[in-house]
Amino acid sequence: MRSLVLASLVLVAACGAESVSYNVATPIFPAADAPTAFTRAYSMTESRDGLIRVYAKEDGDYTKLWEMRKQEDGSWSDPQTLDFPSRITLTTPSFSASDGALYYASDADIFERGQRDLNIWRVEATPEGWGEPEPLPASINDGARNFNPAMDANGHLYFTSDGYDSIGGHDIFEAVLDEETGDWAVSTMPDGVNSPKAEGHLAVTPDGNRMFFYSHRAPKLGVVDIWTMTRGADGNWQMPENLGEPVNTAGIDFGAGLSGDGSRLFFSRDGELMIIDLEVALAGEGSVSTSQ
Structure with a gap:
C-alpha cells in the first residue's frame, strides 16, 4: 500500500500538480523510515502563499524545527x-493567517530574569530565509x-x-493584541472547552471559525x-467534539496543522506526518460515542 502511495505522489511531484486530492490520510514522507517513540514528527504548518x-x-x-520550500517544478525541497x-526544544510551529509570520515555542533564555521555560516566539519568513526571531x-x-x-x-x-x-495540565487561552500598548490581553475559553486533561497542538482555520x-x-x-x-452564529465557541474517523484511530493521533489556504489538514499518526483534505477529515466529526 505504501508503495502505491509513493508512486502516486512521485507522479504528482513530477507533474508539479496542485489539484491532487487527499481522500484518505496519506503519508507526507512515504519513503521515510517509520518513526520511533524518540523521533516523532508533528505540527506541520504551511505559509499563507x-x-x-x-x-x-x-x-x-531534543526537538527541532524543520523547513521545506516549494521549488519551481512544484516539488518540495528536502x-x-x-x-x-x-x-x-523548538516546537509547535504555526504560520499566522494574520501577519504571515511563523509563531513557535522555544526554551531559549529570554528577559532579564533568565526565563527558561517554553515561551512563544515569532519570526518573519523571507524568500531567502528568515528574519530575526523574537519572543x-x-x-x-x-x-x-x-x-x-x-x-x-x-x-x-x-x-496553551x-x-x-489553568485547570488542567495545559489549557487553551485566547489573546488579543492592544496595538497602542503592545501588550496582549489574555482571556479564558468558555467552560467545557478545556478539561482536567492536557490540551495541545492547536491549529485554527484562517477565518478563525474552527x-x-x-x-x-x-x-x-x-x-x-x-x-x-x-464558532456558533453568536460568535462564541461551541463545545469541542472528537474528530472521529478517518483521522483518529486506535493509535496516537495528534499534532494538527493546516495548509496555507485552510483546505487540507496535516496531522501526526504515531509520529508520522499525514495529509488529508479538510472536508474528508471532518466527515466523522462528533461520531465517537461516550461508550468508546
Missing part, C-alpha cells in the same frame, strides 16, 4: 533544520510554560499554558485523539 512548510520533530531529548535560539512580550510569556500558538486572520492568538489559572487540538479526554478512539470546535 503555500510555499513554505515547517514542522517539529523529536530527536531523543527538509532542513532551522537554527533558531533554543536550549533543547512575544511578558504579557504572553508570563513565566509559565506557554506554547502551541495558532493565529487566525483577525489576529486572535490561541495558545499551565499558568493563567480550531483543532489534541486531548486525552473521553470519548476517544485511541491513546490520544484530535478534537475540533467551531
Whole structure:
C-alpha cells in the first residue's frame, strides 16, 4: 500500500500538480523510515502563499524545527533544520493567517530574569530565509510554560499554558493584541472547552471559525485523539467534539496543522506526518460515542 502511495505522489511531484486530492490520510514522507517513540514528527504548518512548510520533530531529548520550500517544478525541497535560539526544544510551529509570520515555542533564555521555560516566539519568513526571531512580550510569556500558538486572520492568538489559572495540565487561552500598548490581553475559553486533561497542538482555520487540538479526554478512539470546535452564529465557541474517523484511530493521533489556504489538514499518526483534505477529515466529526 505504501508503495502505491509513493508512486502516486512521485507522479504528482513530477507533474508539479496542485489539484491532487487527499481522500484518505496519506503519508507526507512515504519513503521515510517509520518513526520511533524518540523521533516523532508533528505540527506541520504551511505559509499563507503555500510555499513554505515547517514542522517539529523529536530527536531523543531534543526537538527541532524543520523547513521545506516549494521549488519551481512544484516539488518540495528536502527538509532542513532551522537554527533558531533554543536550549533543547523548538516546537509547535504555526504560520499566522494574520501577519504571515511563523509563531513557535522555544526554551531559549529570554528577559532579564533568565526565563527558561517554553515561551512563544515569532519570526518573519523571507524568500531567502528568515528574519530575526523574537519572543512575544511578558504579557504572553508570563513565566509559565506557554506554547502551541495558532493565529487566525483577525489576529486572535490561541495558545496553551499551565499558568493563567489553568485547570488542567495545559489549557487553551485566547489573546488579543492592544496595538497602542503592545501588550496582549489574555482571556479564558468558555467552560467545557478545556478539561482536567492536557490540551495541545492547536491549529485554527484562517477565518478563525474552527480550531483543532489534541486531548486525552473521553470519548476517544485511541491513546490520544484530535478534537475540533467551531464558532456558533453568536460568535462564541461551541463545545469541542472528537474528530472521529478517518483521522483518529486506535493509535496516537495528534499534532494538527493546516495548509496555507485552510483546505487540507496535516496531522501526526504515531509520529508520522499525514495529509488529508479538510472536508474528508471532518466527515466523522462528533461520531465517537461516550461508550468508546
